[in-house]
Amino acid sequence: MLSVWPLIALCTLLMVIDAAGPLSFQRPAIAEGQWYRLLTGHFLHSNWPHLGMNMAGALVLWSLHGHFFSVRKYWLYLLLLSFGVGLCLYGFSPNISLYVGLSGSLHGLIAYGAMKDIRSGEKTGYLIIVGVIAKVAYEQIVGASSDVEALIDSRVAIEAHLFGLLCGLGLALLEWRGIKKPEA
Structure with a gap:
């Protein structure tokens, strides 16, 4: 079972390290070639309540859908969703020049998990x-x-919530297309 403590520790550490803003999503810095900010900004938070809300969300999601993930797959999908949301924010939301937080990625994990529920026959996925x-x-x-x-x-x-939802649905659909059903 994956513990969310590493995620909490990472977000806390990054929030402390980022006091001067060297890792947050900042449109001008990304335009100058600091592409890593498309990813790192998701692991930073505006304050402790923001961090707490995102960590509570991560815990709830793990309790709902943790059985679908190995540790490696969880981190890979979290990173893919974060990067996807970052790219979408950069490409489609020019009004956002600064962004921090994990909520977009969490919306992606919610959508992905719900689709996995549906695929595995769990009715709660529809809800x-x-x-x-x-x-x-x-x-x-x-x-x-x-x-x-x-x-x-x-x-x-x-x-970010919208882009996370769309990226999570896209990730689930890509995964489904890659799974072939055994021939009878």
Whole structure:
């Protein structure tokens, strides 16, 4: 069973190290060739409540879908989703010049896990995927919660949630296309 403590330790360490902002997603720095920021910004947080919320989300996701992952696969997919969300933010959200947080990647893991539930015959997958799609659609129409923005002392990047959802669905579909059913 994968422990989320390494993820908590990594995010905490990066938040402390990044006090001056050398690793966050910053559009001008990425444009100058610091492409690593497309990935590293996801593991930084605006404050301790932001970190806590993302770690609580990671724990809930692990309790729901941890059985689908080996340690290697979990980290690989988390990194792939983070990089995918970073690329989408850079390519499709020019209004975002600074981004930190894991929530976009967590939305990707939610979508991926729900699709794995559906694929394995677990009915809860349908509820989870409808729920996350409804949540993201609501955010796109109404906007983020002002209470959450006050708590994390930052704008909630709802675009990252949308891109995470799409990347998670894409990852699940790519995986499905690569799995061949045995011939009868």
